[in-house]
Amino acid sequence: MTTTTFCRAWSIRRADGLTLGFTDHDVTVRFGGLSYRPDHGMTARALVQGSGLSVDNSEAEGALSDDAITERDLLAGRWDNAELKMWEVDWSDPARRRLVFAGRLGEIARSRGAFRAELRGLSEPLNAAQGRVFHPRCSARLGDGACKVDLAGTALRIERQVLAIEDEVRLRLAEFPDHSGGWFERGTLLVLDGPAEGLGGAIKNDLAIAGAGREIELWQQLGTSLRAGDTVRLTAGCDKRAETCRMKFANFLNFRGFPHLPSEDWLMAPQAGGNRG
CATH class of the missing domain: 2.40.30.40 (Peptidase M42, domain 2)
Structure with a gap:
């Protein structure tokens, strides 16, 4: 790949399947069944990537245009967490390309007819807390694999x-x-x-x-x-309490909290709430 035929191309895919392609080349580049347009819809800034598990850091920015990424769609959240991939590609032979970034759109800011979006790499989920939280309220989300409530029920x-x-x-x-x-x-x-x-x-x-x-x-x-x-x-909604799980959803067997944990006051001064005898 030579510098005279070098360009960048990036695709962005919404949760509903709509996919757009852009390039900083002056003509359309095609590969992988998608056309990458020389459009003002989006450009990417310099990419910073760590060699370990640190979070990749970059930004995408562009003009809001009716035929690409519109302000209405951004405000409606249709581009939230959209999947993004970026390539270095030889526009004279698109088969010669290298994937340099894969991740999702993060926080999006809008101002004066343009937008700026944070790019979050594949290592971003590693920053999330792992393991169970010991708390009186349930840690599951209503209807997920741990909760097991069937949300398709007519009562819910x-x-x-x-x-x-x-x-x-x-x-x-x-x-x-x-x-x-x-x-x-x-x-x-x-x-x-x-x-x-x-x-x-x-x-x-x-x-x-x-x-x-x-x-x-x-x-x-x-x-x-x-x-x-x-x-x-x-x-239906859930307030994560054991009583709600039992009475509203009849699902106490799958309750993922610890309702019998002593209160913080008891932990700080156990003699105040227990038997002294």
Whole structure:
């Protein structure tokens, strides 16, 4: 590979499968079934890689354009954690190429019609804490392999059309009397159709209003506005307490907490809460 035919190419793939390719060459480069366009959609800055398990460090930046990476999609979170690969490639013979980076997009900042995204290498997950946490509350996520609750159950999931939206975070739905107020708090909302299809959010409050339907409040807006008539799916929430696991989900056998641990006050001064006899 010579410097006269050297260029960079990078592909970025969203969770929904949409894949884009870009290059810093002045013509389109094609390999691996993808076309890498000489577009302003994205450029990559100098790459820093460690020889050990340190986190790779780099940034990607570019202009927000209607036919590539749009501000609307970034705000909606459609590019969050997107998979990114970068090659050094001989544009005269694309078969002669070398993969120099593989990872995902991290934190994304937007300003004045452009974006800047942190690139996180494959070693990034190694920074996560490992092992179990000894705590009275459950360490599993509702519905995961440790919890084993079937979220497809009719009591835990429901689909309804949005009747009205207020302040982008409060949704009015029809009544569903089989579920008491608060049933979906700490749960999730997923949009099934409309402009925000595929986006989801965490539920802050679930209020049953007598004669006025149900009000669901999200912790933050979705990025793409919901419309009246859009269909959403609500999934029940869990506060990680042993009592909730037993009474709400009938799943205490799979509880992953330690509800009988003594309190911090007892650990600091055991004689205050125990028998002295």
